[in-house]
Structures are given as structure tokens and as C-alpha cells.
Amino acid sequence: MFHGVAKALTATSFTSVSRGVLFGIRQYCKKTATKLRVSEALLGAELGENVKVQGWVRSVRPQKTNTFLHVNDGSSLLSLQVVAGPQLNDPLLTFGSAVEVTGTLKKSPHQKQPVELEADQIHIVGECNPVDFPFKIKERHGLEYIRQFPHLRCRTNAFSSLLRIRSEATAAIHSYFRDNGFTQIHTPIITSNDCEGAGELFQVEPSGPEVEKDGNFFSVPAFLTVSGQLHLEVMSGAFSRVYTFGPTFRAENSQSRRHLAEFFMVEAEISFTQSLEDLTKVMEDMFRSATEHVLAHCVEDVDLFHKHVTPGHRDTVDAMVSKRFPVITYNEAIDILNHSSEKFAFPTNWGCDLMTEHEKYLVKHCGNIPVFVTDYPYDLKPFYARDNQDHPKHTAAAVDLLVPGVGELCGGSLREERLDRLSARLEEAGLEDAYSWYLDLRRFGSVPHGGFGLGFERYLQCILGVDNIKDVIPFPRFSHSCLL
Template identity: 45%
Template sequence: MTHNDRWVSIREARQETSVGKTVEVRGWVRTRRDSKAGFSFVELNDGSCFGNLQVVAPGELDNYAEEVQKLTAGCSVVVVGKIEASPAKGQATELHAQSVRVLGWCDGETYPLQKKRHSFEKLREWAHLRARTNTFGAVTRVRNQICDSIHNFFQENEFYYIQTPIITASDCEGAGEMFRVTSLDLDGLAKSGRPVNYEWDFFNKPTYLTVSGQLEAETYATALGRVYTFGPTFRAENSNTSRHLAEFWMVEPEVAFFELADNMRLAEAFLKRILTDCLQQCDEDMTFFEQRIAPGVIEQLTRVVEQPFEHMTYTAAIEVLEGSNESFEYPIRWGADLQAEHERYLTEKHVGGPVILTDYPSTIKPFYMRVSDDGKTVAAMDVLVPGVGEIIGGSQREERLDVLRRRMQEAELDMDEYAWYVDLRRFGTVPHAGFGLGLERAVQYVTGMANIRDVIPFPRTPGNADF
């Protein structure tokens, strides 16, 4: 909201319905060029949309020679003028300026975002500026749309949004790849040679950054029925691949009285909603990704939206892979986790569309997943899509007290630390299920960006915590 009724976004100014209106726009200069006819064309963008607004600045402006003709990329300005239909190809409108006021000059000699194309790797060094580029502006708007769709989907389906702790004493995944949080003077302890005593620590025990809010979400699901958590999670995995981050965002719904089949239906509807909204609400940005980043991405997303998800057990998938005559880098055997190359074969070559794999071996899945009647598998599910492989992972949770205790003992977990979790099975246990979607994986899939570090504003990876 603003007290200035004339101030509109550049997105609104570019619409044909704005023709004839006198408006004020505010933004940053992308380019400027002078016409021999005595006026300047200034391309302006405020981040509200992919395309720029062309401003026609006449030479009669009071500050034309002193300021308008000195504008360079990066300068911020306020322009008042009338929206006119544009004779130029590719744009519906242009703004005929009545005044141009410079808010902030930009040092053209040191400003790194010049016309020359920079690699995405180079732009990571300027993460504080890269959102001003076409690519990262588009990524940010798509990321925002996905976040909006996530909240809208769950709110419309009567889920409650809860906030789970960032600091935790439990390891949800049991993998041990956690960042320790402490207020102890570790340098002082190292110099003194004394052992670390966590009874002196802030929480009087070892604590870590969370890898998942699932376990805490289960407590509220078993009271309120339908909940979801959406926030930052952390994994201390020393991986420098294009698919891994140390800090990332996860959305994790949890539903009481749900079994695996219910969970699968929810995941399919959820993913289709996200993709549909991106295709419909971010058409200009998606056209850019189609043309400049990942040709075919729009068709790929459309097919996922339109096709029913095929269901296949892990065992059936292993049989398909073993009989495929494909040369995989990682060997295929029952009991081993599937790799991205296996998942992509199943979706892209075998099925030709999205697949939900179920019933994984219990030995490769966490303790909280429900053990099946065969005693060998668990009620797990992974949603696989063409182009990336796994995008959602989830399961029906183990609601039987005796089975949960046995699984926790097999995982060598400290039963005292998880006493509160066990209580959920002691006091009115019910079947329940949920899943997790990594926000950055989703953004990467929708945009076709090759590296996950380019779909989060400030990536955190091994050896890198800048900005």
C-alpha cells in the first residue's frame, strides 16, 4: 500500500488495460540508448515481472542532459508519465515520461552486472546482486509462487500450519549428519585439555540443527488431524554435488488416520497443484526457462500435471532395471537404494511419466516407517518424475508400540531421548502418514536450473557460508 495512488508496478504498467493512464513507476535501469530524434529509451524493471517497461524520455525534460543522458545500468529512478500503446514489436505498452527523478546513481565502472553474460558460477560470487539478472529474478518469482501454492494447497485442504524447532536433540533420519549447536567455549576447552561436558552447555545436553520437522509434526497430527510444517532444515553432509545443500527448506505434511494409499493420493494432488500454478501464474518466466535454460521443460511439467501417476513396488522396479540391458554406473540388487540414474530410467524410458515407488526394504529406510506384513519391507513411497528422479519421499509411520521399540533398538537410538515420540503410540495411537518435499529440489525441477545452488538466495555448501 502507498499514499501515492499513481504508483503502479511495472507488471501492471505493461498491461494493455493501463493504456491512457498517467502513472508513476519506480525501478532500476537495465539499459539506456539515445535516439537521433532527441529523446532517450530507458528500459526499466522493478522485479515485479520478467519483462522491462520501455520509458520514452523526451529531450524537453529539465534534467535531460544533466541526468537522463547519464543514466547507466543499475541506477534507480522514479518516472511519472502516460502509458501509451507501443508501436514496437514484443511489447504492448510504453511510458512517455513527464518527469524522471534519479534516486540512486550506479558506478558504471565497478558495477559487475554489465551487458556481458556471466556464468552462474561467477554470479554466485555476487549473490547480493544476482537477483537483478533476468535468470535469478525469474527463479525468485517461481520460488515465491511455489511457496504460495504450498500454503494455499494445505490451507484449502484444512491443514494447520505449525512451526517445529530449528534446534533439536533428536536425529530424525538416524544418519548422524547433523550440525552441532553449542554455547560452550570450544577453543578454551581445547587449550585447557578438558573434555567437553554438555551439562555446562546452554541446553544442558548435545543439540543440533534439525534435519526434519517430521517427528515433532507427528505430535500435532495426533491431536489436530492434519498439519504441515514448512521451514529451514540442515544436513552436515560433505557433498559438493549440484543436488545438495547444507541448508534447505522442507515442507512436511503429516495426517492422522492416513495409510500409505491416502498418502500417495495426497502427494500426487499436491505436486500437480504446484506445477499447475507455476505454468499458469508464471507464464513469462516459464517461457524464459523454456527458451534459455531448459528447452522442453514446459512440456515435461505439463505431462506430469496431465498424466496419472503410475504405482510400482520397489521389488518390481528392481526386476525392470535388471532386465533393462542398460549400463548403469551403480549396480542393481534387491536391498540397495536406488540412484538417480535408476529412477530416471524408470520414469523416462520404462513408464514415460511420473511413478510412485512403494514398499522399500526396511534395511535402507528410517526407523519410523511402518513395517509391512512380510517383515522385510516398509510402507514407504518415493514420487519419481522425469528429468530428476525422486522429488517427494514419505511413508506411513509405524503406529504399533512394540514394533516401533524394536526398530529403534535396531537403530541403536537412545530410547530416553525419544520417550516423547514413543508416547504417541502409548496414548491413543492411530495410523498416520506424511511426506517431505524439498523446496529447492522443486524449484530446480520447475525451472530446469542445473545447479541447486542457483535456486536459493544464499547457498550454504561445504566451505561456503558467505553473505
């Protein structure tokens, strides 16, 4: 049978079949195009090959012979230029639309981009009406404007850059702790204790028809956590170095530029330490390590902020990572404030808590780089802070890290490991029953230890120079606002 078919094939028919086979191969190759992220395509992956890119149109420039698109998928600040012939022109191909482009990745003849995608096919996945879309193609929208659209602001260059920086900074912090012998602990979000003792708690209560009316779901009042510190202290009885990184909640009725009802906190606890220097070293090293990592791995994204959102801030960041952080005591801080010609809204007498205006002034006084303030008045700190037993000025072994543009970034202390003193402090505060378990930690194999917490959003404000904390978190939660 095969010989019969072969004899039937003339030269013309063989050529026709060959062309058909080649066409089929080409079609198969197109169907099996290599899928690339935009960041991979820009690096020249699969150069000269048939590839597929999916993303959103950031610009459209129709010309007589070709239409030029820029497509972005969030993997890079830079977009991939797509060159489409007139046969692919489509009125639905607009700014903001979602597309899938298949074609050949080639070197670009223009210096502004290393490669471009010569399109064979453009499939419009999701339409976008540019008239109704709140972001316009040739406008640079400010952070305050795009904050009005929490469901759409990730489509802008500034906020997509922020999210990539946030992701990379998260990875850098985890990497620092892993490389320095810390064990990560997943501390609970629902808790029965108030670590800070300020009473700014969100109470957790179930809803639904089956809820018991005469009791709590957990048999005790439960709250959203304000800190994972006490749970880390539990773990520090078996691990010498632990940390946690997760959401925390404060029911502060505040509309300030540096407070949120929900934010992320990095917290660490170190056992077998009796020195604040052990804590300040970890704080400083973590800050420097994470910042250097972000500067090295998010070059274009950080540059966007430092050039267009917060011009001139890069010099401040470079100074922060290149200089050692000075250390001053609370006593010295009060002396600096009292000898200042600055007019403060809040008093600066010994025993007062440092307010944001005081913190920012101290940072400037110390060269506009981060500064540690240690040994605060004992009465200003929570029950767990270690008593320095100094007289006549009674202080606690506590430390805050103050940074440019923000004020307080980190707060920490040595913990009171002496059972008699801790028992007296809890009894004085009327908390001895609620924290009997905490006293057990001191009864059974207790060691000197200490720890700190860092506000992650404030850290991002600090390195990017962003004025409002609501602009460095995907979905800000604050009083009278819980959108989405």
C-alpha cells in the same frame, strides 16, 4: 478589502494570476503522482494520468531527439519503456542505475509494448558504473556465471524470474494444503532429536563471554533440524491433517548438483490412514496443483527458462501434469534395473539403496514422468517406518517419488503405530531412552498415520529443468561455501 483587491485586478493581471494558479495545480499534481509498480503500469493502470515508477534501468538507448529507457522493479519480467526528452539526458543514466521516473502513462505506438511512460522528470536514486558492473547490457549470462555474484544475481532476468516462480510456488503449496483441510504447524529449527538417524547434524552452541563452560545452553545437545516430521507426528495426535514448510539442515560434505546444507522442505502428516495410496494421492495432487498454478501465473518467467535456459523442457512438464504417476514396488524396480542393458556404477542387487543413476533410469523407463516406488527393504528405512511383516523379503511401508532430471523428490512412509514393534526397533538401535516421549505417542490415543517430505528446491529443479540445485535458491549453503 476583497472588493478593493477585485477592483485592482485588471484583465491582464487576472490572466496572469490564472496562469499562475494553473501552473501551481500542475506542479501539485506532479508532486502527487500515482505511484505504480511496473506490472501495474504494463496492465494500463492510470492510463493517461500522471504516475511515478521506481526501479532499475535494464537498457538505455539514446537517440537524437529522445532517450529510451527500460525500467524494471522486479514485479514483472517485462520492463516499462520510458521516453525521455533531450533535456532529461544525463550521463549518470546508465544500465543498472536506480531511478525514479515521473510522467504521463500513454498507449505505445509500437506493438512490442502496450504502454510507455512519457517522462517529465527522472531522478537518479543510485548510480551504477556499467564498466565495473559484472552483468553486461547485451549479454545473456549463464546460471553458472551469475552464481559467482550471489549479492547481485537477482538483477538478472533469469534469476529474478526464478525468484518470482519460487514465491508463486510457495503460495501455491500453502494454498493446496489450506484448501484440503491441513493445519499449518511451525515446527522448531532448533531440536534435540535426529529424525533421519544419519548423524548429519549441525550442532547449536552459543558464543560469547557469558556462556557456561561446564554445560549446554539447553542442558542437552541441540541441533539444527533435519526434518519437522517428529514434531508433526506429535501434532497428528490431535489434528488429522498437518503440514510444515520451512528450512532444514544436513551436514553433508557434498558438492553434488542436488544437495545443499540448508534447503526448504514441505512435510505433511495424515492421521487415520493405513494405506500408502493416501500418501501418494496427496503427493501427486500437490505436485500437479502447484505446477499448474505456476504455469498459469508465471507465464513469461517460466517461458524464459523453457526457451533460453532449458530448451525443450516444457514438453516434459506438460506430460508430468497431464498423466497419472505410475506406481511400482521396490522389487519391480530392482527387476527393471537388472534386466537393463545400462551399465550402472553402483550395484542393483536386492537390498541395495537406489542411487541417483538408478532413480533417473527408472523415471525414463516409466515414460519420463514421475513414478512412485513403494515397499523398500526394511533395513533401509528409519526406525519409524511401519513393518510390512512380509517374508522372506522384509519390507517397510515406505514410498519415494522419483521425477525427471532429479531423481528422488519425495520420501514418505506409514509410521509404526504398534507400541511393541516400535519399542523393539528403538531398543535394537539403542534409542529407547532418547525417544521415550515418542513411545508415549503410541501409549495415549495412538492412531495409524503416515507422512512425507518434499524437497522444495528439487521441485523447482524438476519443473524448470535446472541442472544445479544452487541455482534455484537465493543464497545456497554447501560445504566450504557460506557467502553472505
